[in-house]
Amino acid sequence: MESMLSKGYEPHEVEKKWYTHWETNGLFAAAEKDDRPAYSIVIPPPNVTGVLHMGHALNITLQDILCRYRRLCGDNVLWMPGTDHAGIATQNVVERDLTASGIDRHQLGREKFIEKVWQWRQTYGSAIINQLKKLGASCDWQRERFTMDEGLSRAVKKVFVQLHQEGLIYKGNYIINWCPRCMTALADLEVEHEDHEGHLYHIMYPVAGGEKGPIVATTRPETMLGDTAVAVNPEDSRYAYLAGKEVELPLTGRKIPVISDKYVDMAFGTGALKITPAHDPNDFEVGRIHNLPSLKVIGDDGKMTAEAGKYEGLDRFECRKAVLKDLEEQGLLVKIDSHDHAVGHCYRCHTVVEPNLSKQWFVKAGPLAEKALAAVKTGRTKIVPEKWENDYYKWLENIRDWCISRQIWWGHQIPAWTCGQCGGITVAEQTPEHCSSCHSTDLVQDPDVLDTWFSSALWPFSTMGWPDETALLKTFYPTSVLVTGFDILFFWVARMMMMGMHFMDDVPFDDVYIHALVRDEKGKKMSKSTGNVIDPLTIIEKFGTDSLRFTLTAFAAQGRDIKLSEKRIEGYRNFINKLWNAARFSFMHIKQNYASDAFSDLSLPDRWILDRLKTVSQNMAEALDTYRFNDAANELYQFVWHEFCDWYLEFIKPALYGNKGDAEEQSSKKVLWRVLHDTLILLHPIIPFVTEEIWHILPGTEGSIMQATFPSDKTMSGQISLDPDAVREMDLIMAVITGVRNIRGEMNISPSKALDVLVQTADENTRNLLEQNREFVIDLARLDSFVVEPVGEKPKGTATAIVEQAIISVYLEGIIDFGQEVARLEKEIAKIDVEIVKLDKKLTNPGFVNKAPEDVVGKVKLQHQEYVEKKEKLTANLDRFQSLQAE
RNA sequence: GGGCGGGUAGCUCAGUUGGGAGAGCAUCGGCCUUACAAGCCGAGGGUCACAGGUUCAAGCCCUGUUCCGCCUACCA
Numbered sequence: 001m002e003s004m005l006s007k008g009y010e011p012h013e014v015e016k017k018w019y020t021h022w023e024t025n026g027l028f029a030a031a032e033k034d035d036r037p038a039y040s041i042v043i044p045p046p047n048v049t050g051v052l053h054m055g056h057a058l059n060i061t062l063q064d065i066l067c068r069y070r071r072l073c074g075d076n077v078l079w080m081p082g083t084d085h086a087g088i089a090t091q092n093v094v095e096r097d098l099t100a101s102g103i104d105r106h107q108l109g110r111e112k113f114i115e116k117v118w119q120w121r122q123t124y125g126s127a128i129i130n131q132l133k134k135l136g137a138s139c140d141w142q143r144e145r146f147t148m149d150e151g152l153s154r155a156v157k158k159v160f161v162q163l164h165q166e167g168l169i170y171k172g173n174y175i176i177n178w179c180p181r182c183m184t185a186l187a188d189l190e191v192e193h194e195d196h197e198g199h200l201y202h203i204m205y206p207v208a209g210g211e212k213g214p215i216v217a218t219t220r221p222e223t224m225l226g227d228t229a230v231a232v233n234p235e236d237s238r239y240a241y242l243a244g245k246e247v248e249l250p251l252t253g254r255k256i257p258v259i260s261d262k263y264v265d266m267a268f269g270t271g272a273l274k275i276t277p278a279h280d281p282n283d284f285e286v287g288r289i290h291n292l293p294s295l296k297v298i299g300d301d302g303k304m305t306a307e308a309g310k311y312e313g314l315d316r317f318e319c320r321k322a323v324l325k326d327l328e329e330q331g332l333l334v335k336i337d338s339h340d341h342a343v344g345h346c347y348r349c350h351t352v353v354e355p356n357l358s359k360q361w362f363v364k365a366g367p368l369a370e371k372a373l374a375a376v377k378t379g380r381t382k383i384v385p386e387k388w389e390n391d392y393y394k395w396l397e398n399i400r401d402w403c404i405s406r407q408i409w410w411g412h413q414i415p416a417w418t419c420g421q422c423g424g425i426t427v428a429e430q431t432p433e434h435c436s437s438c439h440s441t442d443l444v445q446d447p448d449v450l451d452t453w454f455s456s457a458l459w460p461f462s463t464m465g466w467p468d469e470t471a472l473l474k475t476f477y478p479t480s481v482l483v484t485g486f487d488i489l490f491f492w493v494a495r496m497m498m499m500g501m502h503f504m505d506d507v508p509f510d511d512v513y514i515h516a517l518v519r520d521e522k523g524k525k526m527s528k529s530t531g532n533v534i535d536p537l538t539i540i541e542k543f544g545t546d547s548l549r550f551t552l553t554a555f556a557a558q559g560r561d562i563k564l565s566e567k568r569i570e571g572y573r574n575f576i577n578k579l580w581n582a583a584r585f586s587f588m589h590i591k592q593n594y595a596s597d598a599f600s601d602l603s604l605p606d607r608w609i610l611d612r613l614k615t616v617s618q619n620m621a622e623a624l625d626t627y628r629f630n631d632a633a634n635e636l637y638q639f640v641w642h643e644f645c646d647w648y649l650e651f652i653k654p655a656l657y658g659n660k661g662d663a664e665e666q667s668s669k670k671v672l673w674r675v676l677h678d679t680l681i682l683l684h685p686i687i688p689f690v691t692e693e694i695w696h697i698l699p700g701t702e703g704s705i706m707q708a709t710f711p712s713d714k715t716m717s718g719q720i721s722l723d724p725d726a727v728r729e730m731d732l733i734m735a736v737i738t739g740v741r742n743i744r745g746e747m748n749i750s751p752s753k754a755l756d757v758l759v760q761t762a763d764e765n766t767r768n769l770l771e772q773n774r775e776f777v778i779d780l781a782r783l784d785s786f787v788v789e790p791v792g793e794k795p796k797g798t799a800t801a802i803v804e805q806a807i808i809s810v811y812l813e814g815i816i817d818f819g820q821e822v823a824r825l826e827k828e829i830a831k832i833d834v835e836i837v838k839l840d841k842k843l844t845n846p847g848f849v850n851k852a853p854e855d856v857v858g859k860v861k862l863q864h865q866e867y868v869e870k871k872e873k874l875t876a877n878l879d880r881f882q883s884l885q886a887e
Numbered sequence: 888g889g890g891c892g893g894g895u896a897g898c899u900c901a902g903u904u905g906g907g908a909g910a911g912c913a914u915c916g917g918c919c920u921u922a923c924a925a926g927c928c929g930a931g932g933g934u935c936a937c938a939g940g941u942u943c944a945a946g947c948c949c950u951g952u953u954c955c956g957c958c959u960a961c962c963a
Binding site for chain 2: 005007008175200216217218219220264265267268269270272273274280281283284285339342355387388390394395398486487489554555557559560561563565567568571574575576577580581582583585586587588626630631634637638645646649738741742743744745746748749750751752782835838839842845847848849850852853855856859860
């Protein structure tokens with residue numbers, strides 16, 4: 001069989017084979033009702049038009065690890081998959097496609113356009129899903145959902161109607177963020193602020209009659225055309241003379257009042273503030289209080305309106321230039337200061353957002369936020385790492401109403417109808433026949449659609465069939481954990497909490513695990529425009545999925561971003577290959593099923609590796625239970641490579657080759673089978689493909705490794721117990737071997753040259769231990785002779801290493817120049833001296849000896865003594881060498 | 888403006904109640920030892936950003952400084 005196994009692991013065929021196998025055999029399927037404990041995760045639905053990026057890869061890998069792990073633990077696992085309709089993003093994509101063929105969506109009309117988008121989804125919507133599958137995602141694909149599905153749309157309507165009835169959704173005229181390119185309103189969250197070096201323009205507004213008046217300061221001079229007042233602080237003596245007067249608004253000929261409001265900061269700018277209620281949220285508020293008219297001078301298309309007079313039709317930024325030029329000509333532009341300020345951009349197309357007066361729908365967020373806040377404060381839902389809880393609190397405590405209407409076509413159309421007769425609004429789940437106010441049938445549905453995040457907020461329960469009371473909800477809601485990046489903590493997590501508490505009367509998830517962002521090797525956010533993206537699919541093509549998964553897992557430390565480079569992935573690809581080869585080697589010797597064989601005649605390495613296996617299993621479980629993914633990965637890496645491969649396999653080779661007698665051969669084969677078997681299961685959640693492949697070659701396994709049982713006290717059934725004696729004893733044996741190897745390496749002695757070694761120690765236990773395991777030492781240190789004796793005559797012409805109490809002497813006569821050994825010993829002694837000085841300082845400090853806990857003092861004393869003894873032995877040797885040299 | 892995170896080996900980062908500074912990669916030396924050169928054996932390398940403080944003891948706790956990153960905000 002081993003001849004069938006290639007020398008290097010080749011992932012591609014293996015991955016395809018097993019993914020198909022898992023899926024067609026229903027191994028990802030959750031049971032709606034079941035006696036097993038339920039474990040559930042809803043996927044953060046990727047945009048239906050999206051392409052897989054590293055963020056997804058990390059996010060999916062971590063969820064898949066948890067799901068596979070919980071299945072191995074015997075849970076009934078539901079991983080609910082699906083996609084998000086991503087209103088603005090998707091509409092933009094399809095529009096761009098139309099534009100390419102010279103069509104405007106308005107030519108097409110709403111219905112045709114939406115049809116086009118559905119077609120688009122039909123064609124490309126499965127792309128992202130297939131990419132998730134390439135990552136090995138073990139989602140229950142039979143249950144895949146889409147936010148525009150019939151069922152989910154029903155949930156959206158029901159939520160909208162109920163919130164409206166409860167007064168938590170309202171329509172009103174307010175300042176909102178407007179993207180002139182997407183031609184839609186945006187929520188506050190959807191605006192990305194960037195610091196810009198801008199200017200603060202000081203403009204003189206003459207008092208009526210042309211005399212000098214107040215000077216206002218603004219960063220957006222074009223908005224002056226929409227000013228309806230100038231405000232000053234009532235306590236500002238500089239402007240007292242203006243109270244109640246009017247000033248002339250330059251370039252317009254309009255007269256506007258000077259009003260007093262203590263909102264104005266006397267210290268900022270000139271202390272006189274222009275008021276533009278239609279284009280600034282603060283001004284809007286001031287205008288409301290003072291009953292000022294609102295004048296909209298910037299249109300929804302970003303061009304100046306008729307209200308802007310001669311500037312009509314100019315782009316807003318062109319208009320800024322024109323206004324400044326005209327003001328300058330009239331001598332009214334007093335001064336220009338440079339001024340840094342934040343400018344809002346659309347998070348979808350990066351156009352500068354315009355605050356605009358507009359009639360929109362809003363969610364009254366306060367009451368919903370309270371419950372969401374309490375759920376985390378009381379610990380009902382735990383956010384991991386905990387530090388994110390603060391951000392969560394802060395945002396919810398200062399939450400503002402949420403603008404949910406979007407002026408696009410792709411999305412859930414708002415279930416509200418305006419009456420052509422009385423103007424009343426009827427909100428209903430089903431298309432109403434009559435106006436709820438005047439009973440007219442002249443009804444037109446609101447053309448706007450809802451914010452995509454409105455429907456994603458319902459995801460944890462809408463995907464499970466809500467508003468019906470389904471078995472799925474009963475079994476799996478609340479979900480066990482939500483795994484996501486911090487960038488959507490507010491967008492999505494907080495809103496799911498609000499909706500979950502309000503409509504399900506319970507949190508949507510017990511835990512929230514917030515993972516890092518994946519960046520490039522320089523720490524920059526990966527983006528297409530910067531061209532620094534590492535494409536997961538390319539990586540998979542090159543290194544295989546398991547390599548990518550293991551890399552991401554090993555770097556998924558809590559609270560820090562992941563800087564990824566190909567070099568790293570290559571390193572973990574080597575690990576996969578190492579595992580593959582260890583298995584290949586094992587299968588040269590394991591030809592039968594040892595599953596039910598009791599252990600007997602265990603050698604020291606056997607006992608040791610079983611102890612390590614058990615410890616690692618426990619650590620692995622603990623790490624995954626607390627979302628310390630990197631710890632889990634590193635623990636396994638260390639164990640597999642540096643304990644199992646580097647030591648255990650080397651130790652048992654002679655036994656496997658039959659050089660140690662039948663009993664030890666059988667014993668080691670049984671243990672090898674068990675360790676390989678359990679290690680594969682431990683690794684499977686992180687690297688599912690290679691483990692499944694090896695699993696099927698391992699004699700005695702049945703079915704998929706997905707159906708195996710995670711190693712625990714139960715499965716180890718008392719056969720494998722912690723064995724601290726074995727660990728201690730092995731540490732000594734390994735130290736002796738390393739001591740000899742060290743001398744060999746430092747002295748440049750060829751590895752093929754077998755050495756003669758003498759170990760002297762007064763400790764009888766150590767002598768017995770070394771005698772009992774002498775074959776191991778001889779094999780791994782490559783010795784010709786190995787003598788163990790009580791301390792006696794010091795040998796001549798040897799290099800020395802000290803392990804615990806034992807003096808290891810390697811005969812060098814005829815091999816090496818003794819001067820080299822002198823240098824080596826001096827170096828070694830110098831190192832020990834540093835340690836002794838450090839420990840001396842502690843022990844001569846009365847504060848330490850008196851105040852430190854006894855065990856700590858004891859430990860230091862012991863350590864000190866050990867170093868001193870070691871030094872004495874090395875020094876004695878050094879002396880002999882020096883005298884030898886002198887001869 | 889407010890808040891948060893970070894600064895540990897050449898690089899990327901671990902370091903969970905304060906008690907012997909770690910890993911991977913890179914570097915250097917030696918090896919085709921019949922699972923693996925995507926490998927094996929060994930070695931070197933750190934004033935834990937800086938300055939104070941608490942403590943017998945600080946990478947870890949406190950204060951300040953500095954640099955970097957991010958989030959958030961209606962001072963025009």
